[in-house]
Amino acid sequence: MSAAPLLEIRDLRAAFPGPHGPVEAVRGIDLMLDAGEVLGVVGESGSGKSVAMMALLQLLPPSAIVSGSARFKGRELVGMPRGEIRQILGQEIGCIFQDPLSAFNPVLTIGDQILEAIRLHDRKISTQDAKRRVLDLLASVSIPQPDRRVDQYPHEFSGGMRQRAMIAMALANNPSLLIADEPTTALDVTVQAQILDLLRQLAAERGIGMVLITHDLGVVAGMARDIAVMYGGRVVETGTADDIFYDTCHPYTRGLIAAMPRLEKITEKLVSIEGTPPSIFDRPAGCSFAPRCKLALPDCRATDPSLRPVHRTSVACLRAEEIVAGTQGAVRAEFEKGAL
Amino acid sequence: MLRYLIRRVLGVPFLLLGVASVAFILSQSTKGDPLSALVPERMMNNPEIVQAVEAQWGLDKPLPVRYVVYMKNLVQGDMGTSFNTRRPVARDIAERLPATLELVVAAMIVGTTLGMAIGLLSARFRHSIFDNAARGFALLGSSLPIFWSGLIMLYIFSVQLKWTPGTGRLDARTQAPEGVTGFYTVDALLAGNGGLFIEALSHLALPALVLGWSVIGIVARLVRSSLLDALGQDYVRTARAKGASDRVVLINHALRNALIPVLTVLGFTFAYLITGAVLTEAIFSWPGIGSYAVSAARSLDYPAIGGVTIVGATAFLLANLVTDIAYAWANPRIKVSG
Ligand SMILES: Nc1ncnc2c1ncn2[C@@H]1O[C@H](COP(=O)(O)OP(=O)(O)O)[C@@H](O)[C@H]1O
Ligand code: SF4
Ligand SMILES: [Mg+2]
Numbered sequence: 169m170s171a172a173p174l175l176e177i178r179d180l181r182a183a184f185p186g187p188h189g190p191v192e193a194v195r196g197i198d199l200m201l202d203a204g205e206v207l208g209v210v211g212e213s214g215s216g217k218s219v220a221m222m223a224l225l226q227l228l229p230p231s232a233i234v235s236g237s238a239r240f241k242g243r244e245l246v247g248m249p250r251g252e253i254r255q256i257l258g259q260e261i262g263c264i265f266q267d268p269l270s271a272f273n274p275v276l277t278i279g280d281q282i283l284e285a286i287r288l289h290d291r292k293i294s295t296q297d298a299k300r301r302v303l304d305l306l307a308s309v310s311i312p313q314p315d316r317r318v319d320q321y322p323h324e325f326s327g328g329m330r331q332r333a334m335i336a337m338a339l340a341n342n343p344s345l346l347i348a349d350e351p352t353t354a355l356d357v358t359v360q361a362q363i364l365d366l367l368r369q370l371a372a373e374r375g376i377g378m379v380l381i382t383h384d385l386g387v388v389a390g391m392a393r394d395i396a397v398m399y400g401g402r403v404v405e406t407g408t409a410d411d412i413f414y415d416t417c418h419p420y421t422r423g424l425i426a427a428m429p430r431l432e433k434i435t436e437k438l439v440s441i442e443g444t445p446p447s448i449f450d451r452p453a454g455c456s457f458a459p460r461c462k463l464a465l466p467d468c469r470a471t472d473p474s475l476r477p478v479h480r481t482s483v484a485c486l487r488a489e490e491i492v493a494g495t496q497g498a499v500r501a502e503f504e505k506g507a508l
Numbered sequence: 509m510l511r512y513l514i515r516r517v518l519g520v521p522f523l524l525l526g527v528a529s530v531a532f533i534l535s536q537s538t539k540g541d542p543l544s545a546l547v548p549e550r551m552m553n554n555p556e557i558v559q560a561v562e563a564q565w566g567l568d569k570p571l572p573v574r575y576v577v578y579m580k581n582l583v584q585g586d587m588g589t590s591f592n593t594r595r596p597v598a599r600d601i602a603e604r605l606p607a608t609l610e611l612v613v614a615a616m617i618v619g620t621t622l623g624m625a626i627g628l629l630s631a632r633f634r635h636s637i638f639d640n641a642a643r644g645f646a647l648l649g650s651s652l653p654i655f656w657s658g659l660i661m662l663y664i665f666s667v668q669l670k671w672t673p674g675t676g677r678l679d680a681r682t683q684a685p686e687g688v689t690g691f692y693t694v695d696a697l698l699a700g701n702g703g704l705f706i707e708a709l710s711h712l713a714l715p716a717l718v719l720g721w722s723v724i725g726i727v728a729r730l731v732r733s734s735l736l737d738a739l740g741q742d743y744v745r746t747a748r749a750k751g752a753s754d755r756v757v758l759i760n761h762a763l764r765n766a767l768i769p770v771l772t773v774l775g776f777t778f779a780y781l782i783t784g785a786v787l788t789e790a791i792f793s794w795p796g797i798g799s800y801a802v803s804a805a806r807s808l809d810y811p812a813i814g815g816v817t818i819v820g821a822t823a824f825l826l827a828n829l830v831t832d833i834a835y836a837w838a839n840p841r842i843k844v845s846g
Contacts, residue, residue: 222745225749227745227748227749251753254751254752254753255751256751257748257749257750257751258749258750258751258752259751262749263746263749265742265745265746265749267742270741270742270743271742271743271745271746272743272746273743273746273747273761273764273765274743274765274839274840274841275764275765275768275838275839275840276760276761276764284747284750284752284760285750285751288750288751288752288756289751321840321841323840323841337750
């Protein structure tokens with residue numbers, strides 16, 4: 169059984185106008201998602217995760233230049249006429265955003281905003297039926313007292329309830345693909361876990377494929393079948409979740425894993441990767457991770473490594489083989505210091 | 509909310525008394541002689557006449573006494589007698605206020621509808637030829653002096669094209685309609701007099717356009733900028749992600765939010781025009797508050813100045829109140845607690 173993937177992204181690029189011509193924020197990424205599966209897209213803030221997803225949904229500002237290919241159920245989304253992609257957005261593809269407070273319109277009730285999502289794709293539905301569906305949706309994301317909540321404004325909801333309402337809105341028309349951009353980043357830890365559980369359960373029940381974007385590897389652990397790690401507008405490592413967690417060979421992914429809060433290290437200080445990600449206007453030549461990479465060699469600053477299969481994952485790192493072997497020079501020294 | 513409003517309304521009279529005091533003191537402390545309005549030039553050097561006039565108008569009393577008398581009368585609704593018209597100021601104002609209100613309301617209708625439409629289209633087609641032309645048009649409206657634009661329009665439409673009649677609220681020999689509102693257009697309609705309505709409307713059109721033009725500029729620029737601001741918000745992206753078209757996004761999402769700041773400005777523009785329509789009233793011989801204020805100021809007609817000041821202050825206080833109510837109504841995030 170090899171049906172076409174739900175979403176197949178090839179060499180997707182997105183550029184914004186800069187003072188000296190367009191600057192690429194997403195520099196040619198390939199991603200693949202099968203129906204009903206979860207793909208985690210992970211990377212620090214600024215690595216181009218949101219821009220990549222908004223690019224294929226045509227949700228970037230009009231000044232953005234998007235190229236490459238993004239096929240959804242075989243249909244090319246890049247360059248699709250607006251009138252056509254509008255039929256897909258909100259209907260076959262639902263979106264959940266990071267900050268549910270700013271993502272809801274402050275002057276419309278939650279109920280009206282969900283109602284609009286239904287109405288936009290079903291003009292003939294009666295008001296009564298649509299309202300009943302809104303209540304059902306609110307109930308399906310476990311919002312208590314939906315008949316009271318439906319007439320409230322976003323600011324009257326707690327953060328967690330707002331994100332539940334956002335999920336209800338994204339699911340209003342039974343989409344087959346859900347794009348969740350940092351759905352739990354703005355929430356407290358306990359609420360985060362509840363929202364993730366809800367997402368996992370709803371996606372599984374309804375067979376929805378999901379792209380789960382996050383800067384926190386901990387969020388995709390246990391959720392995603394596959395993971396793509398992004399840095400500097402590129403995918404720097406990709407593989408199954410297990411392989412990424414146990415057999416990564418990219419220094420950046422290793423840094424992310426080391427930065428994960430874990431039970432057994434709860435007393436230790438959290439390690440974070442030193443330095444900050446490069447701005448899209450000031451990207452280093454060669455490997456964009458080089459300025460922060462402990463294993464960087466002069467070569468790394470000259471050649472920008474491309475993604476290739478190494479060991480169990482696909483990696484964009486010149487020294488991936490050495491890292492797998494863990495035997496030579498600087499790599500070995502780092503291993504001995506326990507930094508890798 | 510209700511309790512808050514009641515408290516606000518109850519505060520208005522006290523604020524007005526304060527304003528009246530300030531107006532009294534300010535107008536009394538200006539250099540100049542109100543007697544010139546009261547005593548004919550050639551009798552000025554007759555001390556008996558001057559004294560008699562001073563006594564008649566209470567100008568011989570010391571300032572604090574005059575202040576107390578003025579405030580006492582004011583509390584009873586008596587604004588004194590105008591030096592110019594020799595009639596109670598309250599009656600002058602009651603007669604002239606409807607004229608100004610009719611003009612200002614008409615100008616606000618012109619200014620808001622055209623301003624909103626232009627602002628909306630400018631935001632929708634930003635940086636287009638339309639947007640630039642609209643910006644120029646709006647800028648012209650708020651920067652051209654009204655005595656200039658008013659005279660030019662009067663010359664073009666009334667003198668040359670003869671599309672509109674001359675100045676005034678009605679033709680010279682027409683009897684004003686009887687009516688409760690004092691708005692000639694409305695009163696004519698209520699009386700079922702179509703011809704009179706057309707006449708009143710054609711007299712109103714040009715001054716309302718001239719005055720409204722300055723409002724168009726304010727509204728159009730504000731609508732455009734707050735729409736563009738709203739269009740950059742996250743909730744607009746959410747709406748697009750739901751499959752909303754540009755039109756739906758603009759009308760259902762951006763406009764609703766963009767109107768909130770516009771409401772505030774409209775309230776204050778309205779209040780400002782009540783006393784700020786001076787030049788328009790002067791050019792179009794419009795018998796309103798503005799022209800009354802000018803002649804009062806010119807001759808140091810203290811009672812009239814005080815009366816006009818109180819009207820202006822009332823307009824501002826009411827506009828403020830109405831704006832707050834509208835703001836709370838338009839913006840569900842505002843919950844004023846008692
Ligand atoms: N509208 C825009 N114009 C210019 N640069 C942008 C725009 N949106 C995002 N960027 C830049 O693109 C890069 C990637 O951003 P983003 O995709 O939001 O990162 P993240 O991985 O945190 O989601 C960032 O450096 C950001 O500054
Ligand atoms: S290519 Fe070089 S700089 Fe880049 S991650 Fe690998 S070792 Fe580090
Ligand atoms: Mg992001």
